[in-house]
Amino acid sequence: MHCGFDFGTSNSALGIHDGVTPVLLPLEGQHRTMPTALFYRPERPAPDLGREAMQAYLGGDEGRLMRSIKSVLGTSLIEETTRVGNRQVPFTAVLHDFIAEAKRRAEAACGHDLTAIVQGRPVNFVDGNPEGDRAAQATLDGILRSVGFKHIEFEYEPVAAACLYADQHAGAVKPDTLALIVDIGGGTSDFSLVRLTPPGSDHGRTRADVLASTGLRLGGTDFDASLSFYKVMPLLGLGLEVTEKKIPAPRWIYSTLSSWPRINTLYAPKAERDVRWLAETAPDQPEFQRLETVVEHRLGHRLGADVEGAKIGLSNAASHALALSYIERDLAPELWERDLREVLTDGMARLTGGIDACLSQSGVTAEQIGLVILTGGSTEMPVVQDAVRARLPGAEITPCDTFGAVASGLAVEAARRFA
Template sequence: MTQTHCGMDFGTSNSTIAVAAGGRPPVLLPLEDGRPTIPSAVFYSFEDDRTYFGRQAIGEYVGGGDGRLLRSIKSVLGTALFSDTTRVKRQALAFSDILGTFLGELKRRAEAVQGGPLTQIVCGRPVQFVDDDPRADAEAQRQLEGAVRALGYRHVEFQYEPIAAALDYEQQVAGEELALVADIGGGTSDFTIIRLSPERARAADRRPDLLATAGVHVGGTDFDRLLSLRRVMPLLGYGTETADGKRPLPSAPYYDLATWHRINRLYNTRSLAELRSTQKEARFPDLVARLVALVEGRLGHRLAGRVEEAKIALSDAPSTEFRFSTRDVALATPIGIEDLDAALAGPTAAIAATIASALVAAGIQASRIETLILTGGSTRVPAVGDLLRRQLPESRVVETDAFGSVGLGLALEAARRFG
């Protein structure tokens, strides 16, 4: 029987699984409606007690279904949230269990397409799950490995996601190249400097070709949060003061509402009571009333989805009109590319510093990088793409399959390790 080698790219925003078998090139498996990507989302319906995944999960929620939506669940790895619980009807579900439920559905769908069990896997991981905390970073990988092994995979290994993207791109190179891979996804920005060539691709040990890796825990969900805090949360009272002018309103609820994996923290009686108290003290109580209505209606993820849509729209146009309307809340404001650029000043500076540290670790100048390989959906954000091109102006830019290259490279790595 031909051995099937499996690679899984479990992403903050989207996930893929790819397989390689019989010496053939790897392929991405269709995981939802014939598409190889599936959003990393779970929706627990209160109406029919079913659990929905991916686009269907988001569709149920956006369509007004009563239930609980969880997104960006990868972000809990290595944090205190991993062992926390969230209320789903009468149950208190641990985030670790929600993670296992989603990964289990990925495996079930992949095996249904493949027509047999998958028992060995190489999982992608960011260069750093958690910045500047090696213990938390190691714990994040341990947590992910434990969740994967619990699903029945007998052999589980890991590879850095930007290295996987490099291995996928390497299949098309004709000569030797010194490349920097920029993998900027929903939760992390990772960079690898690596030597590539057809001859090197056949080597069993690629460690001599790997010159440096570096990563920072910023990505697309951070971009959403920062854009929301800059342009949308002020419509709900963020940045305003109490009526007596003595202090600003508490910022924590706005931060939670703007952060995908923290939104559910607001959905409890204590948080609502605190928000109503804030409304009474506010200089602009009508703005805070909108915030209260959003939390009462559990509309946080829907609002975050509209912010994400606005960010994506600014990849192709200089401005967009943000609109969010329900029975109780109506928000509207223009957002320009200058707003997004200003919101992302901190993350782009962190990305620039991380690339610089990778070059220093590799002991080379930016001018020696021949190829800049872009992967991950957040490389399409103009402020990010422009920064990368400015930092490596002499490099040839290659835009890979933004959502598939990591999974394909992981399957190649699985074939090398397990073949």
Template sequence: MNTALPHSAWARACGIDFGTSNSTAAWINPLRPALLELEDGKVTLPSAVFFNAEEERTCYGRRALAEYLEGYEGRLMRSLKSLLGSSLIDGQTEVNGRVLPFRALLASFIGELKRRAEHAAGRSVDTAVFGRPVHFVDDDAAADAKAEQTLQEVAQAVGFREVSFQYEPIAAAFHYEQTLTREKLVLVADIGGGTSDFSIIRLSPQRMSAAERHSDVLANAGVHIGGTDFDKYLSLAQIMPLLGLGSRLRSQADVPSSYYFNLATWHTINSTYTRKVWQELQDVYRDACEKDKLARLLRLIEERAGHWLAIQTEEAKIALSGAERHTLDLSRLEPGLLHAVLRSAFETAIDELVGQVGHTVARVLQLAQIPAERIDTLFVTGGSSGIGLLRQRFAQLLPQAELVEGDLFGSIGAGLAIAAWRRYGAG
């Protein structure tokens, strides 16, 4: 940390980055790095919960994913943040024979995140600055406000007495600012699991000690497109056709696509495991022209392996950031089944999404009334910011900006800790 931040006192508040895919907690203090170790020496905690039915316990993070993949009976829930702003948030689901409200699910994970942060820090905390996307919900101010209020209520329910919020790209900017030696005009691009958010902000060593930075923030914009959407489009384009998407019934009608869309979307995977869906699929299988493909789908549903396939898809997306092709081992669905996914086909599938993200970059420039050539630096963070097609689109829009890659999973959390110090001071 630089001299604008404390060296002799703990901040009274911590920063919490509750992410769609991963979460972090950070705290300005004189004893250790701001980002706290949350699981197995790592500063990230995957935003996942597994309700283990065999051993009647609840697991979080990497352990949740591991127990699910090891084959324990139970229910895996991931992409929890996607519930905020959706119609599901006031609903409920069934977990191991018990009714679980979705608000209680969020409280379970955020409460665990709080406990782990306190354990790592060695002290309790009741005040926090939470990160939030520029828009939880696109083009709906009332729904967006309700999503923030819901997150605040859940956080307070698990013991955070005082909660405030900071836009995630602004938090990332505060973290980047610690490295600067001169003033820069920066466009921050945070490509997270559920949203892509952008801010244009003036940063400098002289400005960073100020408690109030509103005048430095020139514009914010965001769109509800993120890493899970890129996963979904990769799955629908290159993996779900192996299970029958796009194939025909004997009546020449298409096999219903709703099953595949639900399997390709993290927070709707569990909806495919109902008895009603299983009975429907028996009828579809009998009428299918390509029964081998539907047999793979039935195997997937029978084994409740939808999250396993989603994890394979996510790993393929990551691999395609640095390779032209990636081979998936799908032997779980059919012995010896290997399938190559191609970066060229992936980029074709996500081109429209990338275009929408590009339009959002253009919009934030327009809102700031700043020509693209005046941007000194494009600072990128977020787990999906490494996608090659996105980087190309950014380069086209900001051809003169220096590209700086932040800590893809830690910049926001560390920046929220800085915001927490400035907002609440030591204590």
């Protein structure tokens, strides 16, 4: 049986086609999307996945949390190992564990072996590195084969969302509508420009002809990192000088603590010694004591999750209080929506630059775009929607199943390719 799989930086989903419509399969209880997270416990090799992984970590269980694992594809990290308890686990094995278990759960849900797959991928796994991009797809292809898929094809994630829109809006599309799909997930921002043609001789289906696709390595985890680095890390000493030595606190510590994939590297002995030195050298500076608490008690991912929650909260309210009493009693800084917009200024400029690159590649002007289709969790942020609307003011902007559109579109494509 064939399927479509959206292996995302933050969330993943897998869909099949029942002959009439795409169906997302439950991967975690009744949930049809699952956080792309694993939690390895010292006493057993099989990890917890998804929400269970996050709950185990935040609940204080002993073990190692892995999140944003897709981001290692196309980087040198994919060739390395990471420490889990007393053993070293290759990053390829971490990806294998997640994808294999997602496949097993999907097969249990539909009652069939899944052997053929249309796998979603970003337009660029890495920016400006075609060799790294090819290597990333090859690595993912190898992992898919190792878990039992025999027939594997790839499709750009925004193109998959366009396929779903075309499938669901047969007869409701104006002739030759130019539509831009904006897919902003946890790790990448991808754009595809398509021409939508109403049903004719194409078996009653709206056709989506792809004119251009571009992408950049920018997503929700980068937005989290910016908010954390500029608005939260100063509470832990970023920007301060160690009074006694008259030297600035090392910025690398704070950039590492702001990055989900790199947080665990702060728990290595040398990094721990550097943090301890700051706290011991400046005992009268509470910021460094907070930093030591975070590192000593392995609170980095918990802090990261709270910053992510603040980002989401600031998409719906003018302010958000961070409850950080687990670091220091009564520590509860207030973050404001204007703070989020401020730290994302450069990110929004890169985002609109990605849109411009897609338009330039296709030879289409902004004024010719009639429809913008938004998908991916980060497109729910008002600052993102405002940036897209400012660049394409004449287009109709419509959301398309924030977390499920890509997997559903991949299932549509799987039905077409493997029928």
